[in-house]
Amino acid sequence: MSLSxxxxxxxxxxxxxxGDNLSAIFADCLSKADLALRDGDILCVAQKVFSKAEGCIIPLASVTPSPEALRYGEELNKDPRKVEVVLRESARVVRSFKRPDQNEGTMICEHRLGFISANAAVDQSNFGEEDAAMVLPKDPDASCARLRRDLAERFDARIGVVMTDTFGRPWRLGQVNVAIGLSKVPATIREQGNLDAWGRPLEVTEPAFADEIAAATGLVVRKNGRTPAVLLRGLDWQPTDSRGADILRKKQEDMFR
Structure with missing residues (x-):
C-alpha cells in the first residue's frame, strides 16, 4: 500500500x-534531470504533446463549414470553421448553449472516442499557432503504448503511461485533468468484495485510479509552465491491459442520456 x-x-x-520522436525527447529530458525510470513509475503526458507530434492541428483556412456548422456558429457566436471541426470530431451534440453574459457559446459533445466534453476537446489555446484548431490523437491508447514500450526498453523498467486532457465537470466549477489514453495503467481499481476498515463488505467502491493520477498532475503543472509531463513514483498498482474507454460509463447506465 502506498503511503507516500x-x-x-x-x-x-x-x-x-x-513528426517529433517523443520517446527520444522524454528520455533525453529525464537524463538531463538526472532521473531514471524505475519499476512502478507512471508517466503522465498532456494530450497536446501527442497531438502536436502526430500532426493533429487543422488550419481553419482549410475548413469549409457545413450548413449545420453555419447554424451553430450563428446561434453560439462561434467561428463556423471551428464548429465544423467540432462536428467532425463528434458522435453527437449533447447540448449547445450561450448565456447572455458569454461572448461565445459552448457545445457539449460526445467525442468519437466516447468522452463527453466541451467542443469535443477541440482546442485553440497553448499550442503556438494562430487560426488553427487542435484535435485529439486518432488513437490515444496506441500513442501511450508506443511511448511506454520505447521508454520501458530504454530504462529497462516496468512503467505505465497516461495521456491527460483538461475537462470540466457537470455541476462543479473549474476543470481537472482526466485520463483519455492508457498503457498498462488500470482505469479503475475494483474494491467490490473487499472489506472496509470496520469489516463490512464493499459493494460499489471502485476508485477511478487513472483519473486520480491525471488530476494529481494539475498540482505541479501550470498552463504557462511548459511542463507537459509528470512522473509519479510510489504508487501501488499492477500492470493491466487497459484502455481509456474503460473509464467510460456504459450508455445503458447513463441516467441523463
Missing amino acids: VTLTALPGVPDIQD
Whole structure:
C-alpha cells in the first residue's frame, strides 16, 4: 500500500513539432534531470504533446463549414470553421448553449472516442499557432503504448503511461485533468468484495485510479509552465491491459442520456 507518492514535473521539454520522436525527447529530458525510470513509475503526458507530434492541428483556412456548422456558429457566436471541426470530431451534440453574459457559446459533445466534453476537446489555446484548431490523437491508447514500450526498453523498467486532457465537470466549477489514453495503467481499481476498515463488505467502491493520477498532475503543472509531463513514483498498482474507454460509463447506465 502506498503511503507516500511523489510528483515531478519533467523539466526541459521543448516545443513539440509534427513528426517529433517523443520517446527520444522524454528520455533525453529525464537524463538531463538526472532521473531514471524505475519499476512502478507512471508517466503522465498532456494530450497536446501527442497531438502536436502526430500532426493533429487543422488550419481553419482549410475548413469549409457545413450548413449545420453555419447554424451553430450563428446561434453560439462561434467561428463556423471551428464548429465544423467540432462536428467532425463528434458522435453527437449533447447540448449547445450561450448565456447572455458569454461572448461565445459552448457545445457539449460526445467525442468519437466516447468522452463527453466541451467542443469535443477541440482546442485553440497553448499550442503556438494562430487560426488553427487542435484535435485529439486518432488513437490515444496506441500513442501511450508506443511511448511506454520505447521508454520501458530504454530504462529497462516496468512503467505505465497516461495521456491527460483538461475537462470540466457537470455541476462543479473549474476543470481537472482526466485520463483519455492508457498503457498498462488500470482505469479503475475494483474494491467490490473487499472489506472496509470496520469489516463490512464493499459493494460499489471502485476508485477511478487513472483519473486520480491525471488530476494529481494539475498540482505541479501550470498552463504557462511548459511542463507537459509528470512522473509519479510510489504508487501501488499492477500492470493491466487497459484502455481509456474503460473509464467510460456504459450508455445503458447513463441516467441523463
